[in-house]
Structures are given as structure tokens and as C-alpha cells.
Amino acid sequence: MSSFLETMLSRAKTDKQTIVLPEGDDERTLQAAERILADDVADLIILGDAATIAASPYALDGARIVDVRTAPERAELASSLHELRKAKGMTPEQANELMDNVLYFGVMMVKTGQANGMVAGACHATGDVLRPCLQILKTAPGVALVSSFFVMVVPDCDLGQRGTFIFSDCGLEVQPDSEKLAHIAVNSAKSWKTLMGTEPAVAMLSHSSFGSAKNADAAKVIEATEIARALAPEIALDGELQLDAAIVPSIGASKAPESSVAGHANVLVFPDLDAGNIGYKLVQRLARAEAYGPITQGIAAPVNDLSRGCVADDIVGVIAITCVQAQAQKA
Known part of the structure; x- marks a missing residue:
């Protein structure tokens, strides 16, 4: 256990x-x-x-x-x-x-x-x-939308919080726009605080890190990051970040040296349901991770x-x- x-x-x-x-x-x-x-x-x-x-x-x-x-x-x-x-x-x-x-x-x-x-x-x-x-x-008072997340517990892993992460949204919002993605990020950070009792470090995931690719998909994540920061400036949140830059300290330091989140993220916000659902199942099956969810937030x-x-x-x-x-x- x-x-x-x-x-x-x-x-x-x-x-x-x-x-x-x-x-x-x-x-x-x-x-x-x-x-x-x-x-x-x-x-x-x-x-x-x-x-x-x-x-x-x-x-x-x-x-x-x-x-x-x-x-x-x-x-x-x-x-x-x-x-x-x-x-x-x-x-x-x-x-x-x-x-x-x-x-x-x-x-x-x-x-x-x-x-x-x-x-x-x-x-x-x-x-x-x-x-x-x-x-x-x-929906709960003050909440804009209902979304979901998985708690992922990866064995023998020193990334995240001793191998524990929140992956969001992996089960509900199919193709969130930038505003919805921002709300998912903020609500996921609050869910982390509720369940873990520690401070969240939220990475807005993309195939791009800080402008390394320029296209509509990366732009959506950049805009979502800006909206999320405006909604909850107290949360440690950064993006757009590739997965390795988000969770691996050495790669985070290389790709995003000025980011306080890069390399240390424990809350991973995926750009759409395809990425999130595939991502959690890959980690569950290949890394033999425990996957709890989808847990809803916002109801x-x-x-x-x-x-x-x-x-x-x-x-x-x-x-x-x-x-x-x-x-x-x-x-």
C-alpha cells in the first residue's frame, strides 16, 4: 500500500x-x-x-x-x-x-x-x-466548470512529490479552450492542496517549452497560463512546458532556468483529453503506477x-x- x-x-x-x-x-x-x-x-x-x-x-x-x-x-x-x-x-x-x-x-x-x-x-x-x-x-459556488483528475502514485520515483502527481483533465473535458484549461489548472491546484496538504506546483503541459514551437496548440496553453495566473496569482504555475521540462530537475533547469515550477511540478495539466487520457494510462501500465480516479472537482x-x-x-x-x-x- x-x-x-x-x-x-x-x-x-x-x-x-x-x-x-x-x-x-x-x-x-x-x-x-x-x-x-x-x-x-x-x-x-x-x-x-x-x-x-x-x-x-x-x-x-x-x-x-x-x-x-x-x-x-x-x-x-x-x-x-x-x-x-x-x-x-x-x-x-x-x-x-x-x-x-x-x-x-x-x-x-x-x-x-x-x-x-x-x-x-x-x-x-x-x-x-x-x-x-x-x-x-x-457546480460548487464560485466554480466555473466541472473537471476531473487522477492521482497517480508512481513506485520507486523521486519526481513530483515522492512519485505522487495529479494529472488533469484525463476524463471529462474533451477539448478545453484556454479559459477552461485555466480553470482546470486552478481547480487542480486546489485539489492538490486539499488532498496532499502541501503546496502545488502546476505545469501547463505542451509539446513546446517557452516558445520552442509556435502554433495554435501551443498558443492555447500560453493563453491558459496567463488566465490562470490572473485567476490565482498565489499559485506556483508555469507554462507552456514539455513534460520532461516540467518534472525532471536537470531538464527544467536547462529548458526553463527562470521557472520556479520547471523540474519540480506535481500537478500536470494536459492540453486536451486525448493527451491526458493517454498519458495517465501509459504511466499506469508501463510504470505500474497506482491510478485513482477520475476524481471530479467542481461539483x-x-x-x-x-x-x-x-x-x-x-x-x-x-x-x-x-x-x-x-x-x-x-x-
């Missing part, structure tokens, strides 16, 4: 949060739930068929098992959903029908305060997980997605991260 995961689990235990897991029919979810309960990390609500879950080989004593079809709170949640969405044309019948969808049911539990956060995505696409969040929870309450290729260990980590995010939002 990495020191990052140990820290997240330890912090989660200090102020236990209630997390809803909508995918109670997924074996990996139940395996992760068993570990979370055994270690007293969080209180859990698991959505699914009670008899099927009870027949599983996992010890889930202490979890609250909820069947969305027969749950006593179903009518109340449906009524609340209708009230929230009636201006958009939702009827009471449609709201009640959506309560059959475990993702909508879980998000409504978060919205009504029955849970502090939700973790899903082991068997649902990212769009399906985030749609009810954006419709019901919406009014913590709801986090999972890769459908995740294993139980990944789910444990994302549950712990969600708890820490929920603690920070309550503070």
Missing part, C-alpha cells in the same frame, strides 16, 4: 463520512466495501438487491443495504427530484421512474443529506455517472467516477479520497 493511500485512509477515519455505492451488483464494489467496513474508514450505503448482496461471500455488517425499488425513502426522493427539475419540464411520473436508476437514487441521497458523497463507475460510463450530478447537485458535493477497468483496491482508494473531499467541504 502506498503512503498516499495510507494517508487518505487515515484521514478518512478521523471524521467518518457516509458514502453511497450505487453498484451493489458489482463484485469489486462489494469487495472494496468489505475492506472499508473492516477498517472503519467510512459508513456505507450500498444500493442493490438485499438478498443477492447478503448471499455474497463478503462481510458487509454495518453497511446499509437499500433496494431502490422498495426503499421507504423512494417516494420522498422522487418528490424532491421533481421539485428540483420541474422547471425543466420533469413530471412526477418521470421523477419516480428515475428512482429506478441507482445513479439518480444515489445522487438524490447526497442531495438530501443522507450521504456525504458517492462513488460509482465500475460498471457505468462516465457520462452516466456525471449526468445526474450536473442536473441535481450542480457541489463529492461524487467520483471509476474506470470500468478498476479493481477493488482502486475503489477503496477513491472512497477514501471522497471522504477527504467531503471533510474539506464541511470545514
Whole structure:
């Protein structure tokens, strides 16, 4: 177990949060739930068929098992959903029908305060997980957009923070313009501070370092860097930087000698989803890194997605991260 995961689990235990897991029919979810309960990390609500879950080989004593079809709170949640969405044309019948969808049911539990956060995505696409969040929870106050990141923990690595990085955005914004990219950078820096408790050093990544290439793609990153600095001048942030210049001290000193970020970045902001998604998967598979996410940032309450290729260990980590995010939002 990495020191990052140990820290997240330890912090989660200090102020236990209630997390809803909508995918109670997924074996990996139940395996992760068993570990979370055994270690007293969080209180859990698991959505699914009670008899099927009870027949599983996992010890889930202490979890609250909820069947969305027969749950006593179903009518109340449906009524609340209708009230929230009636201006958009939702009827009471449609709201009640959506309560059959475990993702909508879980998000409504978060919205009504029955849970502090939700973790899903082991068997649902990212769009399906985030749609009810954006419709019901919406963005946090003062946040311009919802984006995502991965926490990457690279073994036997002295770059970043002892091998730990945030990669953003690797799961949501497909082709952000310069303004969106700037907001992603600022929000990722805040997420680093929340999770790691240390100062972020943000690199705006490109195929160019400080004007070594001149084209529209590099110009977008340069403009995003300027906007991000205006939004949050207190953050150590620089760009445009090639990946090696961002994280390798000797190359950073050579390519960007006047930069306080070059060679020491721990938050890597990719120019688009192609680069980010490919980048995190390369590091995960070739460097055997732990990859936790995609973790969302900017939603009014913590709801986090999972890769459908995740294993139980990944789910444990994302549950712990969600708890820490929920603690920070309550503070």
C-alpha cells in the first residue's frame, strides 16, 4: 500500500463520512466495501438487491443495504427530484421512474443529506455517472466548470512529490479552450492542496517549452497560463512546458532556468483529453503506477467516477479520497 493511500485512509477515519455505492451488483464494489467496513474508514450505503448482496461471500455488517425499488425513502426522493427539475419540464411520473436508476437514487441521497458523497463507475460510463450530478447537485459556488483528475502514485520515483502527481483533465473535458484549461489548472491546484496538504506546483503541459514551437496548440496553453495566473496569482504555475521540462530537475533547469515550477511540478495539466487520457494510462501500465480516479472537482458535493477497468483496491482508494473531499467541504 502506498503512503498516499495510507494517508487518505487515515484521514478518512478521523471524521467518518457516509458514502453511497450505487453498484451493489458489482463484485469489486462489494469487495472494496468489505475492506472499508473492516477498517472503519467510512459508513456505507450500498444500493442493490438485499438478498443477492447478503448471499455474497463478503462481510458487509454495518453497511446499509437499500433496494431502490422498495426503499421507504423512494417516494420522498422522487418528490424532491421533481421539485428540483420541474422547471425543466420533469413530471412526477418521470421523477419516480428515475428512482429506478441507482445513479439518480444515489445522487438524490447526497442531495438530501443522507450521504456525504458517492462513488460509482465500475460498471457505468462516465457520462452516466456525471449526468445526474450536473442536473441535481450542480457546480460548487464560485466554480466555473466541472473537471476531473487522477492521482497517480508512481513506485520507486523521486519526481513530483515522492512519485505522487495529479494529472488533469484525463476524463471529462474533451477539448478545453484556454479559459477552461485555466480553470482546470486552478481547480487542480486546489485539489492538490486539499488532498496532499502541501503546496502545488502546476505545469501547463505542451509539446513546446517557452516558445520552442509556435502554433495554435501551443498558443492555447500560453493563453491558459496567463488566465490562470490572473485567476490565482498565489499559485506556483508555469507554462507552456514539455513534460520532461516540467518534472525532471536537470531538464527544467536547462529548458526553463527562470521557472520556479520547471523540474519540480506535481500537478500536470494536459492540453486536451486525448493527451491526458493517454498519458495517465501509459504511466499506469508501463510504470505500474497506482491510478485513482477520475476524481471530479467542481461539483457541489463529492461524487467520483471509476474506470470500468478498476479493481477493488482502486475503489477503496477513491472512497477514501471522497471522504477527504467531503471533510474539506464541511470545514
